Each structure stands twice: as structure tokens, then as C-alpha cells.
Amino acid sequence: MSHEANRVENNSSSPCNVARETTIVEIHTVCLPPEKTAFQKLKRRVADVFFPDDPLQRFRNQTWRNRVVLGLKSIFPIFTWAPQYNLKLFRSDVISGLTIASLAIPQGISYAKLANLPPIIGLYSSFVPPLIYSILGSSKHLGVGPVSIASLVMGSMLSESISPTQDSTLYLKLAFTATFFAGVFQASLGLLRLGFVIDFLSKATLIGFTAGAAVIVALQQLKSLLGIVHFTSQMQIVPVVSSVLNHRSEWSWQPIVMGLVFLIILLTTRHISMKKPKLFWISAAAPLTSVVISTVFVYLIRSKTQSISFIGYLPKGLNPPSLNMLFFSGTHLALAIKTGLITGILSLTEGIAVGRTFASLKNYQVNGNKEMMAIGFMNMAGSCTSCYVTTGSFSRSAVNYNAGAQTAVSNIVMSSTVLVTLLFLMPLFYYTPNVILAAIIVTAVIGLIDYEAAYKLWKVDKLDFLACICSFFGVLFISVPLGLAVAVGVSVLKILLHVIRPNTVELGNISGTLIYQSLERYTEASRIPSFLILAIESPIYFANSSYLQDRILRWIREEESRIKENNESSLKCIVLDMTAVTAIDTSGIETVSELRKKLEKQALQFVLVNPVGSVMEKLHNSKIVESLGLGGIYLTVGEAVSDISSTWKAQYAQP
């Protein structure tokens, strides 16, 4: 069969069997997508929105027994890797587990203080949640525990209404209840497969938010670093700074000197580990070493000075149950739910992002929805066992990864170490000075200020930079939830702005080819006389339909005045390249039809090129295709131009 015959046969067997013949080039007809019922479309849409990863794919063509095994493996990933677990893997996991434990203990105590909670809660939170994650989680490298951002946000949101010192029991109840709601929210996002909600905290937003939060947290640590006794519980920069400056009389030199020394040590070790990732253990071990040294030091000088405050008594023993402390009614419920939502979404974002980062380094997949459920259930269980919000922590996971963790067993090892600490070592922390915890926190949060990323945002995308700046200053000057809301608003506005004022581009032909490209961008491209070819770079929606109409009419006006100036042949045809018009709604359809009518009155031909499937379908359903005539829609700009030109030539040739 010759090539030519093949092409014709293909054409005639196609569903859109209108083969148009012209003298010069073969013209292809624009097809409708295969017909589907409204239900089929809805099904496909729902599948696209909620099941983009096609989670049931593996269950197809399987026996029932296999399906049960697959189901179990899918709910408890531990069944996937446990059978292959061996001693060699265990050795790696023990080393990495002990390493993160040495980080987890001082971090747990410090972050609990950040949330205005008793230090012991931080240790409890490093015991139960990692165990649960190791059964449910699908990441191999995630180090689970309390994290700075969520701790800080919880502390700030709760302590604006309730004093953690005066109403300590109520405060604790609120913290557990908020943790419970965070867990419920996270697990339901996963169950309802609404993972895309966390995508709305764009990276740009998070960079600004984290930096803003880090600045405030670092400033708040001045309380311990300067030895101030009376300090604000507010979270904005103005009250914090004024609190620091107004209590200058309370500053004392002992904590200042001690804090500075350890701060310098910690920052130096961090710097060394960043320069040489192989020396990760230096920065991983530094916090615990500092705690030990400073505790011994304070113990030795305990009778000499009173100006260095220390942790004091910590109860020995395992996590007490806290189910009885959750409450589901009363005036503070709204606050608990709100705090739960915000800390939940923030910790989820961090957990998922960290999980994905290390998964991509080792080239395995982390399932977002499953991770959400794991983190959610972990927090729900945590809220019943005296833990507050936990998630995958970036610092812990990085250390875990560098220490050679192979599976979630490293979390179990860490948990066990914390268990030993809780059972036997708590009295050792009696003399641990608060100033060392402040130094650990400052070191941790300073690493969160990523000015290089912010500079890159500025260079690449100004609107992303704006979102970043908004969340930074929003958090600094207004409040955490409002700062986040403003940043999400800016991000959404960015999407909307792109739709409200879409780009339109005038196309020209690159001579000798069938390629049509932007005249402004490609100097090789040149105008086709009598044609104005426009590409619209956006869906046509209610939000831009009247703008687009005005803009296209202006293009025509400007083209006509250009033609007049240059004495070229007059404009006869407007070609609208719809390739990038990925969707249209009823307002958009109306605009196309109005535009056609207006141009008809000006004796201008109006044709569309290459509408995508859904657009073609809607144009068809709304009977616009009929009014344009099938001849008014072409597959490529090249075909449109040559077909229309040849029609004109034929008209001139006739008498």
C-alpha cells in the first residue's frame, strides 16, 4: 500500500469523516473527542482529582488471597520490608537510631519549651509517635518527632488565649486536644485523598513563613539567653523586641556568657557538618554533648550563682495516658480545632516534603495520601499518650539519612533509647540550664532562614518572591495564621491574575516551514499579508472573556493602523490559535460567538485553530461550531492560511 493511499484510508475511517479537498494542501478536520456520557466524564474527573496515582492498579488481575496480602502491605508498609529484613540492615539502623536519639532528647526538651509545654512532653513525643510511624509510614529515612515550626505555632496560638503558667492544666488539655484534631485533620485529608490541599502552601510561601517564624523564635530565645524573667507571651516582633529592651535591668552576664559560648560551638559544628556532609555526626552529637557539659557545669557551680535558671524536676516513667484530657465541648473547643488545623497542615507539609526529598535521593516513591494517614494516626495516638504534634523533622531525617538508616527500624531504635532515658535518666537533666536549650533552638531555627532560596525566587519569579515576602512579614508583624492566609491568598491571586489578564501573542510564519511562532520573539518569523494570527495563552473564562474580546479588537485596530501606515494589503482574516486555550466556559463561548459577529460586521473572516478536546466539545455543544461552519475550524495555522488564501485566489480568478 502506498503512503498516499494509506493516508486517505486513514482519513475516511476516522470518526470525523469530513475530508476537505483543496487545490494546494491537504486539510485535516478537527475532531471531537470520543463521545462520553456525563457520568463517564464525572467518573474520569473524580479519578483524576482524587486518584491520580491509580492506587487500585496493583489489585487488578490478582487472586483474592493476593489482594488481602497486598491490602495489608498497603495499609502497613512494615509488611513490605519486614520479611527481607536482616542483620546487616539492622546494624545500620541501630547506628542511625542512636545518632538521632542523641539529637532527639535535647530537641524534644527544647521544642516542648517552644510550645510552652513542660519539657517532659517533648520526650514523650519522641517515644510513641516514632513507633507508630515505623509501622504505618512508607518513608525509610523520615526521623519522626516534634518540630520547631509546629511547636512554635502551637505555643503562639494557644498562649495568646490561655496562660501556660497560670492555667497549666487547661493549657495542657488544649495542647492534647489540638494535637488530636491535627491528627484527625491529617488522617482525613489522606483518607479523602485531598492531598492537594497541602500543595497550596507553595514552597515560596513556606520559605517566607519559615524565615519569619525563625526570626521570632530566635528573638524569643533572648529571654533565656539574656536571663530575663518577665517576658511577653505574644508572638509578633514588636512586643518581643520591646520586651527584650524594656527589661534591660533583668539582663545578667552569666547566662549571656554561657549562651554565647555554646551558641558559637553549636553554630561552628553545624557549619562544619554543612561543609563536609561526611562529618554529619559532629553536628548531630553537638546538642547532647553541650547539654551534658553545661549540666555538669551548672551542677558544679550550683551553690555559687542563682542567675542561671535550669529545668528542675522531671518525672521518671513512661508516657501517662491522656485520653481523659481531650475535650470536645466548651468555649475553648474552637481554639483547639483552629490550632489543630493550622499545626496539622504545617506539620503535614513539612513531613511530606521531607519524606519526598529523601525518597527522591534514594529513588523510591513516598505515597502522599498514605503518609498523611500515617502522620494523622500517629498524632491521634500521640494525643492519647501525652504527646503533642509530631511529624517528620527535617533535621532529624537529614541526620538519619547521613548516619546510614536503611528502614523505619532506626525510628524504633530511637524510641527505645528515649524509653531508657524516660525510665532511668530523667534526674540527670535536673541541672540542665535553660540557656543551653535556647542555644540549641537558635541554632536550629537559624538554619531555617534560607535567604539564598529567597534571592533565587526574586531572580526567577517576582510574584513568587512577593508571596514569600508577604508570608515573612505577615508572620513577623501580624500573626501566624493571618500571615499564612495572606501568603496563600497571594499565591492564589497569582494563578487568578494569569487567567484574568492572559497573554496574547501575534504569530508569524518562519519562512520555508509550516511553523508559526511569536513575531516578537522570533525575528525569522514574518507576517502573512491580509492575515492577523493571534495565539491566546490561557483558558477563556468568565474572568477574562470581556478582557480578551477588548484585547483582540485592539490587536485588530493596531494591525489596521500599521497596515495603513505601511500601505500593505488590507486585513481580511483573523486566525485565533486556540492550542493553549485549555478550557472554556459559557462566558468564553459567548465571547467567541460575539467576536465572530462583530468581525463579520467589519467584513473580516474569523477562524479558530486547533481547539483542544474539551474546548471543541463545548463549542460543539453550544452550536457555535455550526454557526462558524466546520470550515471555520482548522487543525493547524498553516492549513488555515493556505486553505483560506487558495479560496481567495479562486474567488479572484472567477469573473
Added chain:
Amino acid sequence: MSHEANRVENNSSSPCNVARETTIVEIHTVCLPPEKTAFQKLKRRVADVFFPDDPLQRFRNQTWRNRVVLGLKSIFPIFTWAPQYNLKLFRSDVISGLTIASLAIPQGISYAKLANLPPIIGLYSSFVPPLIYSILGSSKHLGVGPVSIASLVMGSMLSESISPTQDSTLYLKLAFTATFFAGVFQASLGLLRLGFVIDFLSKATLIGFTAGAAVIVALQQLKSLLGIVHFTSQMQIVPVVSSVLNHRSEWSWQPIVMGLVFLIILLTTRHISMKKPKLFWISAAAPLTSVVISTVFVYLIRSKTQSISFIGYLPKGLNPPSLNMLFFSGTHLALAIKTGLITGILSLTEGIAVGRTFASLKNYQVNGNKEMMAIGFMNMAGSCTSCYVTTGSFSRSAVNYNAGAQTAVSNIVMSSTVLVTLLFLMPLFYYTPNVILAAIIVTAVIGLIDYEAAYKLWKVDKLDFLACICSFFGVLFISVPLGLAVAVGVSVLKILLHVIRPNTVELGNISGTLIYQSLERYTEASRIPSFLILAIESPIYFANSSYLQDRILRWIREEESRIKENNESSLKCIVLDMTAVTAIDTSGIETVSELRKKLEKQALQFVLVNPVGSVMEKLHNSKIVESLGLGGIYLTVGEAVSDISSTWKAQYAQP
């Protein structure tokens, strides 16, 4: 110069002077857009967002005197048409002006009742605002006056806080102040060129909103139609219906009979005029005729029955000044501002839409921003002269247009007629029964329920239909502002959903051409062995970047299993057609770069095709282009496929 030589020369003089030579086809390099500074880009962006119509274009290349004249004409469009005004135009305008006046008088009284305002305010509002509009407005056919939707919304929003009967002065003050703020808001939208704000009330939303409001208003008229004395002031369907049913004892047959008779007459005349637009005057004259007949009838039977309530005393005389009634402090200010905003945006939307509709019928342009200023100033002036919110009314404009109006003079004629009425004819309305006003309102609002349009929405765009339904039920069951907010939310969500879960399409080649199209849609299209060609139909943003990555990886997985089943040659190259990717942000760029790394690990080549200007620029700024290599970006899919295939062939040919 030969064609071939020309092409080569073009290439070498182009700004992207990397001409790539291959054995089979000429490969074109993808160019960057012409370089611009951040300031130039900002300037262009601002011009695009705020000045899409290039308003200063006409002022260029003009003498100063001409510029002043043009400026005056642009502020006061009356200067544009007044010099050409003649007796013939005047005759048409007088006829149409008198016709709309006959409609305006009963409508003014009825709509004022809808807003719970004294009937005389409706007449005042038909006098001053039309005069101001005729000087400032750019539409020739707009009939200006109070409209049902804005009246209804104002009535409902104000009377939920203030009783119009008990606190009548405060209510009046609130109405004028709200009108003032509506005007300020409208004028500032125009001045700040923020006209696109009203685009967010999409047509689908407005169809649902109008129908919902119409149902409630029609039900509320049952008060007068059934002769009920005690009636709810709430606006939701539940209290209104229960109010009707609970006061069955107050129903009386006289107003019911009278109301039904006139309702039938009015609906019949409306029906006739709709069938035969030439008989427009029948429905235009019907309200005034009904008012006259019913008033005479009630006058005649005034001593026989008490159960038909009538308007009563109306003060004679011109609009009294009401500047002293505006207030800018106090507890009710927030309510006035909120009411002003919502009635302002609703009446603006109606006014602009109506203006555009009739302008397009006569093929002239109405400038949106200028119209906003005209309507805004008209309302600000109105609020100082005892008028409430007015705008271009659809019913009035339709009658005006059909009666042959030629210029805004018809508004002046209407105004003068209302003036005469105010000065001399007010006592005639003493016995006008309320039931006739209710019948006029019902007839007007029933015409607003456009179920055919709703059905078309369902057929063409399910999500538009959802927005319509949401606003319908939102208004019916919740409240006007919340119903509107929900509908706008749905509309915005529609835009976001398109971005969150964009379409990806697998492309194939239409044999014998360089055209690549959707395999699902075009049966003529066929796969190229070893290639997977994907088109992404959306910008790549933070909101979809992780989804797109997952989806593309799933495409590859599915393609590989298909290849395995069919024993075809293995997958070697992924081509991403970026034509419809109209924007990218930093998250999107990161995704592209991650995707490249992942595919590299799977030994798959990854190339991009035809990124649009802004996307190419960002890829370049973020140094991704360098990592892909210039060879990783092609201008067309065809060039990518043939270039890569020929490289492979060359590799096989070598030892």
C-alpha cells in the same frame, strides 16, 4: 536571492544564533524573548492589567488644544454627540423618553417599596440620576433608574438590622449612606481601572442569583397580593413562606381578585411583547395603564371596602437635599458600607452588562471603566438628593431601545416627565392600591428567572451550572451576600481546579504530516516507537507541580507495561510538549528539573518542546536550560522526534 539562501541568512542574523545541523531535517532553535529589565516587565504587566484598552492612544500625536477637547469629550461624552444633535434625533428621543417615563413612574414607586423605602424615593431616584448619566454616560440606550435586584438587596440587608417602620429616619439615613458608598465604590473601581472585579460575578452566577432573588421577591409580594398585614422582614424562603401560611386568617378576597386580574393582564401583555418585539409599547404602557385603572377603581369604591390598602399621601415637590442625612461614624457605618459595596457591585454588573448588550446590537463600544465612573458619580450625586441606588435597568433599556432612542436625551425627557409628575401629579397616586404595585413587581421579577439559560449551562458546562445552582440556593436559603460569596467561590474554585488537576494528553503523529495530535481523539494519529510524547494542558504551578510529576511518571509506567504486553521496542525518550504550558513558577521549574533527574536514572532521554516566551525565560534564569543542554529544547515535536531518531541511528551505525 534564492529561498534557501534567505532562510540561512535569517537564521544567522537571529538573536539565538545556534543553528543546529542534522542530516534529515533542519532544526530550529528555541529563542528567548527579547531581553527586558524588571521595570519594563512590570510596566508592561501594569499596562496589561489596568489599561488593556490603551486609553491614551487617541491623545498621541495631537496638539495641546486637541488634547484638551479630546479630554473633555472623554470625561463628558455629551460633548461628542451634542454638536451633531438635530431635530430628527430629538423626535425619536422624545417618543422613547415618554415611553420609558410611563414605565418609570410605577416602577420607581414599586421598587422603592421593594427596598422598604417610601414610594416617593423611587420617583426622586428616577429624576436626578438619569440627568447626570446623560452627561457622563457613554451608552446611548441605557435607561437609568432604580432596579429590582439592587432594591431588593438593599431592603433585605438593611431591614435585617433596622426596622423600616419603627426607625424610619435611621433607615432612610442608612439607605442614603449606603447609596453614597455604592457610588464611591463604583467610581473608584472605574478610576483605579479595576473593572475586572465585576467580571468575577460570572454570568452563570448571576443567572442563579437573579432567579433566587426573583423567587423570594415574588413570594414577598404575596403580602400585598393576599392582603396580609403582619409579615416577616426576613429574606430567606423559609420565614417568608411560613409567614404567608401562618397568617391565613389575614387573607382577604378583594386584593386577591384584584391582584390576580392585573397580574394576568400584565403577564399577557409581557408575553405579547416578547413574541412580537414591534409591539413593545403594549408591555411598556401596561404598568401605567394598570395603575391608572386600579387607582380610579379604588377611588370609586373607597367608601365600600377597607381591605384594599393604598399608597396614601405623597409629598409634592422636587427632590429635597439629603446631604445632611449621610453619616460617616457610629455603629451602623459598617452596615452602610457593606450594603453599599454589595448593592454597588450588583447594580454595576447589571448596568455594564445592559450597556454592553445594547451597544453590541448597534455596534458601538461602551467603555467599562468610564461607565463605572458615570454610574458611581450618579449614585454619589443621588445620595445627596434623596435618591437610592440606581443603575442601567434592563427592562427600561429594552423599552428605550425598542422605542427608538437615539441618544441619552431620552433619559432627559424621562427625567422631565418625572419632574412634572413630582411637581403636579403626586396627589393622583393617593388611591393607587399596593396590590397593583405587587403585581407590577411580580411581573418584572418573573422575567428574571431564566431557566432556559440554566438548562444551557447544564448542557455545556457542568461546573458553571454548579455555580449557578449554588448562588440560587445560597440566596434562597442563606442570605444574599453569602449566596453571592459561595457562587464566586465556586467560580474561582473552577479556575483553580483546572490548574490543580490539569489535563495531560498523549500525542501521536498523523502520518505523512508533521502534525502531532491526541491519540485518544484522532484515530489517524499513531505512536512513534520508543517515544512517549505528552502535552500538558495547563501552567505548571505550585498547586499542580507534584501532581504533574506523579502523573507523568504514571504515564511512563503505563506506557512501559503496554510496550511489554505488545512486545514493542522499548521506551527511550520522553517528549514534553509545553505549548499549552502558559506559565511556570519556581515550584514548576523544580519539578521539571527533578523529573529530568529521575528519568535520567531510568536511562530515559527527556526533552521539552516549544516553551512559550515567559516559560523559556524562567527556565533560562534558573539555569535549567543549561542542565538540559540547548539540545534538550526543540521548537516542534516533529523536529524533536526526527533529530533524536537520527542521533540514535548515527549511534547504531557507529561501532
